[in-house]
Amino acid sequence: MNTERRRSKRFQVVDLAIHTTDPDENIGKVVNLSEGGLLLVSDVELPNQEVVAFQIRFPHTVNGEINFDFDATVVWCHPNTMNTSKFSVGLQFAENPDLQTIFIQNMIKVFSAE
Secondary structure, three states, X not given: OOOOOOOOOOEEEXXXXXXXXXXXXXXXXXXXXOOOEEEEEEOOOOOOOOEEEEEEEEXXXXXXXXXXXXXXXXXXXXXXXXXXXXXXXXXXXXXXXXXXXXXXXXXXXXXXXX
């Protein structure tokens, strides 16, 4: 039985930190991303179904930008199976306008491990 519900392909990401913006806090690392959302390993538990403001700060530019600010809904959050002091978090982008889609596609090209 196939339980895959994603609409777009996920791409593995290498060493990309993610921050919350209120408060400004580095909460973990992006594991993979797609045009619809991302998976992160977080140092903090995030509440399910809450919309959170995030920022990814790039070590080099993507589309001439240094940071990517976005809102995302926490779809699920549970203890990470590899390190139970951390949390695996599934995020769905709250908005996906054309500009954001282009930005995400470029992030995939630059940071994808595939």
